[in-house]
Amino acid sequence: MTGYLPTLKTASPEEGFELALKLSRLAVKFTQPDEAVRMKLRAIYEADAQALIATSHVVSTNFQTIAAANGYWLS
Structure with a gap:
């Protein structure tokens, strides 16, 4: 599988x-x-605070990777 990630x-x-x-x-x-x-499954986790926090953690980790690749916070 190739070509699905930008x-x-x-x-x-x-x-x-x-x-x-x-x-x-x-x-x-x-x-x-x-x-x-x-x-x-969405109906279950959308009301679960711990699941939503875990989701935020995954997005945060992905954003950290992208930020590092782009040097967003380099002076």
Whole structure:
């Protein structure tokens, strides 16, 4: 499988964050390819504070990777 991931280079931190969200969603889709199952599970985790915090952690980790690739905070 090739060509489904874009480059990590982005024009701004905002685009980088959007890319982090996309990468996180792709990970879920590859982990659970059945859309019906994902929708069923969403009803469970959308009301679970710990699951939402874990989701934020995944997005944060992806954003850190993108930020490092782009040197967002270099002087």
